Amino acid sequence: FKHFRVSELLKMLQLSELDYEGYINGSVSLLDYQQNLSYLTNLDIQHIMLEEQAVGNLRLKAIQANKQNPQIQLRANLNGPEGSFNASGTYTPASQQIALNASFDQLRLRLLDPFLYGIIRESSGQIGGNFNLWGKASNPQVNGSMQLDSIATVFGISGVRYRIPQETLRFDNNRIHFVETELLDEAGNLAYLNGYLDLSDFRDVGLGLDFHTQRFQVLNTPRVDDALYYGQLFVSAAVTLRGSALNPVINM
DSSP, X not given: OOSEEHHHHHHHTTOTTSOEEEEEEEEEEEEOTTTSOEEEEEXXXXXXXXXXXXXXXXXXXXXXXXXXXXXXXXXXXXXETTEEEEEEEEEETTTTEEEEEEEXXXXXXXXXXXXXXXXXXXXXXXXXXXXXXXXXXXXXXXXEEEEEEEEEEEETTTOOEEEEEEEEEEEETTEEEEEEEEEEOTTOOEEEEEEEEEOSSTTSOEEEEEEEESSEEEEEEOOOTTOSSOEEEEEOSEEEEEEBSSSEEEEO
16 A cells, blocks of 8 residues: 555445544455464554544554464554544454553544444543453453543434443443443533443444433434434433343333
C-alpha cells in the first residue's frame, strides 16, 4: 500500500458503514493460504479521521521472527488527540491460538460507535484500562478492567441517552460486570445497574441486566411503520433485561 485511502479499503471489505478515513502505507503478506491462512503485516495508517474529526495515527505489525518459528508477533499502537491504545502479543497459525495484552488511556468512546452500530450511537466521554485476550482466535476469552470518565451514549434498543459520570468496570470471561453502577437518563433520573453484558458476539451483545429506580426513562423511540414498539416510557420499578441487544426481553 502507498497512500491508499482507508475509505476505499472499507468499501472493498463491505464495511463502508464505518465512517473512517485516513491513508495506509506498508504491506500485507499471506501465509499458508491453503491450510492455516494468516497474515504478515507492516502498516502505518496516518491521519485517521472519524466523521471528519482527527483521531491520530495507527501502526500495525504482525511479524514472524524466522521460518523455523511459526508464531507471529503482534503489535498495535494508536496515538492522537482521541486517546491512545497499545497492544502486543502472539498468534500461532497452526493452533489458531492468540494471546494479547492491551491498554488504553483517555480513549474517546465515540471511536467504538461504528463497530457497535445499532447498539450504541452518539457517544461521548472517555475510557481507560487494560485487558488480556487469549484462546482460540475465533472465540477468545477476555479479562480486564475499564475506567469510565463522563461517558454518555444512546442505547440502540431504547433510544434514550444514558450517562455514567465515573465508574470502574470489571470484565472476565467475555462479560462486563456492573455492581450498583449509577446510571442517569436524559432528565437526570437515577437508576442502579447490576448484572452483565456478554460480549461473546459483538454483533449482538447478550443482556443479563437488572436495575432499580424510582423514576427512569427506558424508551424514547419514534413511531415507524414496522416498529415493534415506540413512544416514551418511564418506570418506577425493578426491571430486568435479558436476551440480546437485537432481541431484548424486558420484564418489570
